[in-house]
Amino acid sequence: MDGRQYGALPDDLTLWCVYCGHQADHSEFLTEQQLNRARQAVSDFGQQFILRELEKKFRGLSRGPRRGGISFSYEPQPFAPRSLPGIDEEQLVRVRSCSSCHTDYAVFSEHRYCPVCGQLPASSVAFDSLQADTARLDALEALPSETKALLREQGVFTRNWVDTVENVVGVVEALASSLFRTAVPTADTLLNGKGAIFQRLDPMADLIVNAGFPDLRTTLGPQTWQRLLETWAARHVFTHNDGIVDAKYLSRVPSSPARTGQRLVLTEDMCRRALDDAKALCEALVDVLR
Numbered sequence: 001m002d003g004r005q006y007g008a009l010p011d012d013l014t015l016w017c018v019y020c021g022h023q024a025d026h027s028e029f030l031t032e033q034q035l036n037r038a039r040q041a042v043s044d045f046g047q048q049f050i051l052r053e054l055e056k057k058f059r060g061l062s063r064g065p066r067r068g069g070i071s072f073s074y075e076p077q078p079f080a081p082r083s084l085p086g087i088d089e090e091q092l093v094r095v096r097s098c099s100s101c102h103t104d105y106a107v108f109s110e111h112r113y114c115p116v117c118g119q120l121p122a123s124s125v126a127f128d129s130l131q132a133d134t135a136r137l138d139a140l141e142a143l144p145s146e147t148k149a150l151l152r153e154q155g156v157f158t159r160n161w162v163d164t165v166e167n168v169v170g171v172v173e174a175l176a177s178s179l180f181r182t183a184v185p186t187a188d189t190l191l192n193g194k195g196a197i198f199q200r201l202d203p204m205a206d207l208i209v210n211a212g213f214p215d216l217r218t219t220l221g222p223q224t225w226q227r228l229l230e231t232w233a234a235r236h237v238f239t240h241n242d243g244i245v246d247a248k249y250l251s252r253v254p255s256s257p258a259r260t261g262q263r264l265v266l267t268e269d270m271c272r273r274a275l276d277d278a279k280a281l282c283e284a285l286v287d288v289l290r
Contacts, residue, residue: 001115002104009116016118018111023118033087044081051079099124122178126282129171133164134275137268161266162238168278169235173198175282179289184211201225201232208288219284224277229253231274237264 014023030038092106098114105115110132112120140151140160151157176198181187190211197203205216217225233252237243245258258264 001106005103013116015115016113018105018107018113018115019109021113021118031087031089033085033089037084037087040082040084048079048081051077122175123282123286126171126175127279129167130275130279130282133167134272136160137164137271137275141268157268158266161268161271162243164271165231165235165266165274166239168274169199169232172278172281172285176204176285176289179285180208180211183213183289199232201229213288216281216284216288219288220280224280227273227277228281230256231270231277234264234266234270 009026011026013026015026015029016023017029090108092108094108095104095106097104098117099121101114101117103114103116110128112125114120137160140148140157143151148157173196180191180198184190190207191197194203194207197207202217209215220228230253233249237245237249243263245256245260245262245264247260249264250256250258250260
């Protein structure tokens with residue numbers, strides 16, 4: 001977290017783990033290296049304190065031999081604190097700013113929570129997920145040619161494209177469900193018996209219209225909506241039929257050159273276009289269901 005903002009937080013504030021949502025006191029989030037540094041500092045301070053108190057008690061005090069030949073004297077011993085162990089931890093590079101409480105914090109990976117106020121807005125999670133899929137495509141494309149060739153032969157690129165299409169549908173489903181339930185007081189009643197309606201574009205759009213909101217199809221335009229329908233159809237055949245084209249897919253994508261029984265072939269361009277369209281759909285959902 002930003003040091004200045006962290007210092008201004010109340011001492012009794014419960015913090016959140018940005019990854020799993022665990023809530024605990026500040027001290028529960030110290031790393032092992034930070035704890036070791038703190039323990040040594042406390043240990044050295046304790047020794048200094050004890051030696052200082054002993055010196056106060058026994059300074060100038062000495063006794064010669066008494067019966068039995070026992071004598072007593074005290075000489076203060078100098079104490080040099082050890083150098084504190086350094087902290088050599090992986091540096092965080094992705095800095096976020098919470099849209100709710102405006103806390104600045106950095107993360108290592110995908111996350112769902114702000115360390116101060118907890119659960120992130122559904123829109124933040126959705127756009128982060130789409131950005132992560134884009135970054136994954138970029139990372140594979142940036143690999144050296146020999147490495148790319150090896151991964152391509154092993155099916156890594158194809159698998160990545162399939163995962164991207166499946167992820168896009170999941171991101172939209174989660175966002176639409178969250179926004180609809182927040183915006184519509186009677187959401188539970190309207191959704192009763194509808195199943196996974198947020199996985200199906202036209203039924204989802206109809207549901208939102210029937211709840212009194214603008215039509216997503218009009219907001220996005222027919223061309224973008226048709227491309228989204230094609231992406232959703234591709235996701236369906238890969239999720240439920242190992243990518244094998246069936247009549248249902250061809251009815252939704254009549255322009256497809258594929259034939260029934262063939263395996264659908266995806267490309268990077270298709271995935272990037274799907275991500276762009278999904279981002280536009282998420283923005284439309286946020287705007288429509290505000």
